[in-house]
Amino acid sequence: MDTPIVHSSKPRVAVHKFSSCDGCQLALLDLGEDLLTLAARVDLLHFAEAGPFDPDADVDIAFVEGSVSTPEDLERIQHIRRHSRLLIPIGACATAGGIQALRNNADAAAWAAQIYAHPEALSSLARSTPISSHVKVDFELWGCPVSSQQMLAVVNSLLLGVMPRDSADKVCVECKRQGNPCVMVTRGVPCMGPVTRAGCGALCPGLGRDCYGCYGPAENANTDALAAQFSLLGLAPHAIVQRFQSINSQAPAFLAAADKARSRDD
Structure with a gap:
């Protein structure tokens, strides 16, 4: 990994949402008291699901939920990468396109025409893709949704100045x-x-x-x-x-x- 591991005693953190169901963000919120303890150890600058809102903030760690599915997503992930020391996709949508990537092997335009009265109003990319297809990522946390304890372990590792351990077991x-x-x-x-x-x-x-x-x-x-x-x-x-x-x-x-x-x- 080229990016230095976070050593700051109170790193700046952001949690961004792309095309997804919010389940992985909820896994973080489900930490309960552990989340309150964690919040005291970091500066949580952006996490719209929890309250703080500053999507343009420069941060040490950016967690990203969701796939890149729209032109806006594509532009925004580039912006987030430029403003983050470490970028960590969380969940199946961010790491492998998610459920919405099923349209990659189908006629998505035909689907939209069957559902929406004015499909021309939709603005979508031809494919739903993982975050790593567009920018450099520093670690990936898989799951649908991710485990709350895995999220906590990742943050704790980074606060200790070491990279998280990827799960190699089946x-x-x-x-x-x-x-x-x-x-x-x-x-x-x-x-x-x-x-x-x-x-x-x-x-x-x-x-x-x-x-x-x-x-x-x-x-x-x-x-x-x-x-x-x-x-x-x-x-x-x-x-x-x-x-x-x-x-x-x-x-x-x-x-x-x-x-x-x-x-x-x-």
Whole structure:
């Protein structure tokens, strides 16, 4: 990382919103008392969801939620990058385009024409893209939404003058730690856990459900092997495409896996 790690005793912080549902900002607000403690350790200059509003402020750390989906987004992310020492995208929209990136493989203009009386009034880019597609980022926090405790850990690391640690484990590891029976082995339910990064606490498998891949691809994700297993479980190629083209559809590992499955469906 070229940008110096924050060493200031009370760094300036901003939280910006792009095309998103606000869920990752709410994860920060959900810290409760921990957020009050955190607020005493930083100068929170911009966080419209919580009150402070100064989108043009020069800051040490800028957290960005949401994807770049409009011409205004594209201009604004460049501005934020110029005014931030560290820029950290948070959540699936900011790291992989999010749910709205599903339109990247569809006729978005046709969708708009079916929904809006005057679709010409809309101003959207041709694609919904991650923040890293347009500016240099210093760290990425994946998830849909991100975990409140992960957010706190990232800020605490930066306040200590060290870079946050990226999660290298897979959801399967979290299931093992918690003693969850594997839904794919025991019940034949297709599950994204073997290729998805940890961080959610194996929430869905812990409730007997399959993992949906909310936290994006894990390190060294063997998507070929998982796609083959999905096929053995009876999923058709188009259904395998849907598994990988969901919340983190623009993550390179999932995008490549979907393309391979799609080619078998042609």
